Amino acid sequence: MHLVFFGPPGAGKGTQAQGIVADYGVPQISTGDILRAAVSNGTPLGQQAGPLMAAGKLVPDELVIGIVEERLKERDCERGFLLDGFPRTIPQAQSLEVVLQRLGKSIEHVVSLEVPDDVIHERMKGRGRADDSPATVQKRLDEFRKLTAPLKAYYQERGLLRPINGVGTLEDIAGAIKRAIGR
Numbered sequence: 191m192h193l194v195f196f197g198p199p200g201a202g203k204g205t206q207a208q209g210i211v212a213d214y215g216v217p218q219i220s221t222g223d224i225l226r227a228a229v230s231n232g233t234p235l236g237q238q239a240g241p242l243m244a245a246g247k248l249v250p251d252e253l254v255i256g257i258v259e260e261r262l263k264e265r266d267c268e269r270g271f272l273l274d275g276f277p278r279t280i281p282q283a284q285s286l287e288v289v290l291q292r293l294g295k296s297i298e299h300v301v302s303l304e305v306p307d308d309v310i311h312e313r314m315k316g317r318g319r320a321d322d323s324p325a326t327v328q329k330r331l332d333e334f335r336k337l338t339a340p341l342k343a344y345y346q347e348r349g350l351l352r353p354i355n356g357v358g359t360l361e362d363i364a365g366a367i368k369r370a371i372g373r
């Protein structure tokens with residue numbers, strides 16, 4: 191199963207991804223988690239990404255593309271994977287296509303969690319991450335609208351987009367995702 195989880199910050203991608211990982215045994219690849227680990231370990235990657243993340247901006251495409259390419263080559267991705275928070279720009283999506291083609295794989299479903307801005311702001315109030323202050327959340331939403339939202343049309347054209355209402359109980363949303371991916 192080769193999945194992409196797509197949606198604005200606070201849409202619940204990480205939470206719903208964990209359910210899929212538990213049910214289907216594919217690894218979750220979260221570029222946000224990988225970058226946060228790099229920041230807390232003080233690696234060169236982390237030093238480059240940290241200030242951008244703290245400001246709510248995307249990190250450069252080359253950085254995340256390299257990370258994901260290496261990660262997808264690992265053995266646990268042989269039977270599938272769930273990408274969470276990647277791709278986030280059209281160039282990232284194009285690079286992903288090239289990398290997967292080289293590995294003889296392709297994306298089956300892009301699960302798009304749809305959540306309105308006011309609900310996102312409410313949800314973020316309850317979280318404690320360093321980049322969850324109201325001003326930074328707004329910046330992340332702006333980045334999403336400008337750079338990430340165009341991916342919906344990109345995947346729609348390829349017949350891969352599965353829009354899911356991201357407002358509701360965790361169980362309802364999980365059920366809708368399972369129906370959309372046909373499992």
Ligand code: ADP
Nearest residue numbers: 199200221222223243247248249254275276278
């Ligand atoms: P959220 O979806 O809540 O914004 P993430 O954990 O996915 O949280 O991302 C946190 C931050 O990490 C982003 O604001 C961005 O700075 C950086 N980041 C994560 N994934 C990517 C990516 N694919 N491209 C560029 N930057 C990314």
